[in-house]
Amino acid sequence: MTTMANATQSSPLHGFLAPNSIAIVGASADPTKRGYKAMVGLIKDGYAGTIYPINPKVDRVLGVKAYRSLADIPGTADLALICTPAASVPGLLVECGKKGVKGAVVLASGFRETGRPDGIKLEQEMLAAAHQSGVRVIGPNTSGMFNLHKKVNLLALNNVKAGDIGLISQSGNMLLALVLEAERNGHVGFSTYAGPGNQADIGFNDYLRYLGEDPHTRVATLYVEGFRDGRRFLDAAREITALKPVVVYKSGSTEAGQRAASSHTGALAGSYAMTVDVLRQVGVSVVQHSDEILPVAEGLGLLQKARGKRVAVVADGGGQATIASDRLAEAGLELAELSETTRRRLGEILFPQASLVNPVDVAGSSDANPALLADCLEIVAADDDVDSIFLVGMFGGYYTRFAEDLLGGEMRGAEAMIELARRSDKPLIVYSLYAPVNPPALRRLHEAGLPVYSSIEHAVRVLAALGERGIYLAACTGQKAVPTVVPERAAQLVFADAQAAGRDLFEYEAKNLLRTHGVAVPEELLAGSAEDLASIAARFGDQPLAMKVVSKDILHKSDAGGVKLNVRGEAGMRVAFDEIMAASRAYDSQAVIKGVLLTPMARKGVEVIIGVIRDPIFGPVLMFGLGGIFVEILEDVAFRAIPLSPHDASSMLEQIKSRKILAGVRGEAAVDKAALVDLLLKVSSLVEAYPELIELDLNPVIARPDGYAVVDARIIVSRKPLAAKEACR
Structure with a gap:
């Protein structure tokens, strides 16, 4: 206990x-x-x-x-x-x-x-x-x-x-x-x-x-x-x-x-x-x-935890075995793959028509001997690939359904299950359709501290909670702390300047901050005027570029016509520069335009988003999901409070429903998940280091098999220096 x-x-x-x-x-x-x-x-x-x-x-x-x-x-x-x-x-x-x-x-x-x-x-x-x-x-x-x-x-x-x-x-x-x-x-x-x-x-x-x-x-x-x-x-x-x-x-x-x-x-x-x-x-x-x-x-009070999410189901009816399998899958649990030894041992005590794969359907083998179910549970519990055991069916009601003299067999089966639960570290959950009437065998299980449920759905939710708790406790054991980031003096001055001007960081300032702390950001150059384009063209050559207006007054650059893609060569850059400036001034004639940012077009990959907010209840919280337009349409994102541990970061990638896209679909290679985990941890540490940062949006980040690239970055700055209490919330 x-x-x-x-x-x-x-x-x-x-x-x-x-x-x-x-x-x-x-x-x-x-x-x-x-x-x-x-x-x-x-x-x-x-x-x-x-x-x-x-x-x-x-x-x-x-x-x-x-x-x-x-x-x-x-x-x-x-x-x-x-x-x-x-x-x-x-x-x-x-x-x-x-x-x-x-x-x-x-x-x-x-x-x-x-x-x-x-x-x-x-x-x-x-x-x-x-x-x-x-x-x-x-x-x-x-x-x-x-x-x-x-x-x-x-x-x-x-x-x-x-x-x-x-x-x-x-x-x-x-x-x-x-x-x-x-x-x-x-x-x-x-x-x-x-x-x-x-x-x-x-x-x-x-x-x-x-x-x-x-x-x-x-x-x-x-x-x-x-x-x-x-x-x-x-x-x-x-x-x-x-x-x-x-x-x-x-x-x-x-x-x-x-x-x-x-x-x-x-x-x-x-x-x-x-x-x-x-x-x-x-x-x-x-x-x-x-x-x-x-x-x-x-x-949870009775059983505490399971090692993982692999469940062995033993059932005395095919219909309920199927229902249990469906509910387990929906809850994120797995049907354990039983070993050849386990299947052989089950076959030695069950009728030939019994199903020996998980879920195990005894197919009438226990009708005259309900204690046989306890023998099946003992066998699957010995399988190293099983984390928890789920008995599904009519145990406790055999003497009512078939013959009164089966009560003794049910009581012997209950005692065997209690002994198994005492010896094993694998939790045993019982669903019985006779649970509402609480027959003697089920009462005995209850008295011994084994939970019995009248709902498959409730039993599965308990199995899920046991598995989640076991995985969490294992992940917390011996986990290394993420190194603390020391704020750069130059970056602090940039934040101070933005606060004094009542603005947020310009995109290039945000990217410089990320780059300073080890985040992979493509090279970019700022053209304050058309005269700067010649040297930029010499630097980037003929590769395709993205050009974006830089203005504290224009937040949605695409809406303002302030973005041009796949621009090549100095001549193309000059045309695009003039068009961006004209469109931006037409969008907001009072906007203060600092210039145009030029960067090489990102290589193909999977677009993801990383965002940070300072929630009034939970403090700084990080979000991860598919990027671009998908984040708004699918709302398939994961949240974690900052600071993140390595387990927190990796679990975010596994939580989103579209995780298969990260693993590679239709011939596409899997993205570098280790690099994304590293990015999430770097962002978490960066937010801790700079309390002036109250909101961050990296969208999109292009995830590739060989790393990632932060294509767009926005950092919202607090309008006044934060008090110590506010900074840690």
Whole structure:
């Protein structure tokens, strides 16, 4: 079992998410009030700590001595649950501070999430009071929290089981949905839950560090509408995923969903595709359907990881074997190629009509002996080319379907599967069409910690998460750090000049910066006037050239008629120069034109794009995909947060759907992927070295079998020097 039970608990949240004393501010005997429900939850579940109901109008609440105010309680409380209206919160937090309360749960809404100036102002006042008083705040606008191992049930939820799934959810309804699903499952339980609400003080990164250190939590599970500080979350996730799985469902995958998230929590939803990529970059298991959250959390919590994505399927029906194969392929998993030895051993125990290739279809061999399925699993588990095992079919229901006396065989098969799982490092996942009725053999598997699913799709998603996690952990082991780039003084002066002039880098300045740091950029020369063309012609000779206008006022050069291609010789250069200047002045008569840039035409290859933005949530993020017009049409791109590791860079090339083009199609040679990986790493390091660079666009980059060439480069410059905090975001 992977936990941090022996780790140092550095998170300050332990002091109040596992409280020994709780003050209920607004405690009530009215069953419709949250102050009543919280009291009921604590009393009913047998909370062993001290409860301080705060209500100035009564002497006792549900039999517990009440106090007029926080100032009147003896000693202190680790946690305060504030059930009163929003306007009362700042003053109450000051009272909490005076009594030494470590944390407060603020249920009230009416703060920043409203979007109104008075709500924003009230949240600022609340946060100032909390900071002044040394009180950490969960919320506001939160559904609350529970810690089931501590018997702290402030939501008064019924039939919720203590377990090892830690849960942080910005939606109270999503929490309820997962609790009800766990109740139906019967085998899944929770450790700690918190609703971050507006994240005014405590953010997802803080909660994640707590769950990472919590010995009762084996897998951290988060429902996220928006991050407040994505960069800090990535830093926390990188540390925690090395120790235990982290599952995230990020809502807001559509424009409508993003609007809903913003109005609900007041948080920026950000780009969904980018968010998914940068979360996976740090080892987070991202699920894209809400009904996958609990199955994946359960599977990762129990099984942790697989070595890779090669799956052996053993099935007792051809139809479901085919469905499983389809879903595995769609999830990016592979059907393992079974060795000759494995196929021979399977053939020795199965009927002649059985299929011995993957997926293995036992074809009725197990109808009279369901324990035979366990023998098949044992055989495929011994195959070195298998990373995980998937049993598909009706196991658990043989005694119902065929004969009652088969129950003993199913129970023996279950025990054999449990023993196999105990000995093997290859996870075993079971899909059974009888899972909804939970027959004895499946109950036994569950009790022993083997997950059983009633959906092939859910089982496959768990297999994918196990494989992705195993590959991520292996890639992180022993990976060399990318050397830090030292900024060039001359380049810093170019940035300073651009900032002073309120412009971005000219194309030739951008390319010079790239060239200075080892990026392959074709030679180019600037013609400030027609008089410069003679010397340029002497330099380039008769080879075909590209000519482009250079002006801070003309961003879309082609639209302005400021680009000429395949220009040859001095005479052709002069004609093209005059046409470019005339067209550019006609396009914008006020444009300041610095000249025309001339460079040899790039050789044929695959056009790719490399871009960088400084995202307000996740900081600098790099994008890679097919270049030219394809990036806008196909939207087939990959994102990674900067800085990149070598694994990050290489995985970007493998992620895009059009990766086969990079490998060579229809007789074309494969591009030099190693050179592209090197380019991505150089760009990542360059962005770190120059915080003034806020956006970069290399489009196209021509990728070839013998390297690459950056054909066009654009660098957007910050309009003012960045403060230290902004520079690192």
